[in-house]
Each structure stands twice: as structure tokens, then as C-alpha cells.
Amino acid sequence: QVQMVQSGAEVKKPGASVKVSCKASGYIFSDYYMNWVRQAPGQGLEWMGIINPSGDSVRYAQKFQDRVTMTSDTSTSTFTMEMRSLTSEDTAVYFCARSLWGNWFDPWGQGTLVAVSS
Amino acid sequence: DIQMTQSPSTLSASVGDRVTITCRASQSVGTWLAWYQQKPGKAPKLLIFRASSLNSGVPSRFGGSESGTEFTLTISSLQPDDSATYHCQQYHTYPPTFGGGTKVEIK
Numbered sequence: 385q386v387q388m389v390q391s392g393a394e395v396k397k398p399g400a401s402v403k404v405s406c407k408a409s410g411y412i413f414s415d416y417y418m419n420w421v422r423q424a425p426g427q428g429l430e431w432m433g434i435i436n437p438s439g440d441s442v443r444y445a446q447k448f449q450d451r452v453t454m455t456s457d458t459s460t461s462t463f464t465m466e467m468r469s470l471t472s473e474d475t476a477v478y479f480c481a482r483s484l485w486g487n488w489f490d491p492w493g494q495g496t497l498v499a500v501s502s
Numbered sequence: 503d504i505q506m507t508q509s510p511s512t513l514s515a516s517v518g519d520r521v522t523i524t525c526r527a528s529q530s531v532g533t534w535l536a537w538y539q540q541k542p543g544k545a546p547k548l549l550i551f552r553a554s555s556l557n558s559g560v561p562s563r564f565g566g567s568e569s570g571t572e573f574t575l576t577i578s579s580l581q582p583d584d585s586a587t588y589h590c591q592q593y594h595t596y597p598p599t600f601g602g603g604t605k606v607e608i609k
Binding site for chain 2: 419428429430431443445446479481483486487488489490491492493494495
């Protein structure tokens with residue numbers, strides 16, 4: 385079955401960087417894009433960006449343009465999201481979610497909690 | 503960015519009730535709207551795409567409709583398993599944006 389399995393929870397100090405991975409399986413990797421969405425505690429969903437499977441086309445939400453890098457590894461069917469210069473405002477659950485370009489998200493990874501605290 | 507306004511933010515209803523959640527877009531998104539169900543500690547799950555198309559495996563008590571920039575998610579007969587937060591999302595224009603969510607509680 386189609387699934388994305390994300391890496392485990394992270395605890396980081398302010399100013400640090402974090403990498404979250406999302407390993408896809410159960411479908412033809414090259415057929416779908418991957419989105420990254422985050423959800424702060426008790427808050428709604430916030431789209432961060434989208435990457436194509438070959439990794440050579442990425443679109444970021446303006447808010448994350450300068451701090452986030454999304455990559456793809458076709459050899460391992462894994463997408464990675466790196467965020468730099470973390471602050472407490474970045475404490476959230478980060479999800480990957482599959483889609484076609486300009487389409488709904490289905491399915492989603494299980495989520496990765498990133499906690500930023502001094 | 504297109505703003506998506508959901509209402510109500512919370513609702514409480516009894517098993518068997520008909521429940522309606524509304525999502526209003528700040529500009530036209532056509533029928534490029536999805537609904538997701540999210541349970542505590544879990545990832546969102548796609549319920550409806552293209553405003554009214556039911557995703558595979560989703561019970562038929564869930565339905566979606568559209569009237570201009572207003573979209574509605576209806577649960578025809580609320581079940582205990584439907585206790586969750588529901589999110590709308592427009593994917594007509596980048597960036598895709600979500601409503602604030604509606605928490606559905608069972609009385």
C-alpha cells in the first residue's frame with residue numbers, strides 16, 4: 385500500500401538546524417510530487433513547499449524561502465526537508481504529503497515532532 | 503494568498519445528527535477544494551476532493567458541496583468514530599491554503 389514513513393522526533397536548541405526525512409513506498413516514485421506541511425501545537429495546517437520526485441524543481445512558501453531546503457533521493461525514494469535557524473516558533477509536527485502538481489494531498493506521512501527549546 | 507475561513511471552530515452534536523461545516527474562500531477557487539479529517543496525534547486523511555468527490559474507502563455519510571466561494575462538508579448521520587477535526591484546503595492557486603479547522607465533538 386502507498387505509505388510515507390517519516391523520521392523520528394527531534395529536540396533542538398534555538399539557532400540549530402533539523403532534517404526530517406520521508407521515505408515513500410507502494411507507488412511509482414517518479415509519478416508524484418511531495419509536499420511539506422507543518423502544524424504548530426493546537427494550530428491549523430501550514431503549507432511549506434513542494435518538490436518534484438527528481439528534486440530539480442522546488443517551490444517554497446514565501447515564509448520559508450530563506451530557511452528551508454527540500455531535496456529528493458531517487459535511489460532511496462526519500463524526500464528530506466531541512467530547516468535552519470530554528471526558533472521556538474518552529475516547534476510543530478511536520479508532515480510530508482503526496483500529491484500531483486496542483487492537486488489534493490493523499491496520503492500523508494505520520495508526522496515528525498520537532499521541538500525547539502533552550 | 504487565498505484565505506479559507508471555516509465555521510464553526512467547534513461543534514458538539516449527538517450520534518445520528520446531521521452535521522454541516524462551512525468553508526468560505528476569499529476568492530474563487532472553482533471546485534479545487536479538499537476536505538481532510540484529523541484525529542488527535544494522527545496525520546490528516548483525505549475525505550473529499552474536487553469539492554464533492556468522495557475518496558476511496560470514505561463512508562457515504564460524508565458529502566461535499568459547493569456554491570460559489572462557499573463549500574460545505576456534511577455528515578448525514580454522525581457516528582462516534584467521526585469525532586475529529588476537519589480541515590478544508592484550496593489547491594486552485596499556490597500556495598495551497600487551509601481553513602482553521604472545525605473540531606467535532608460527540609455529546
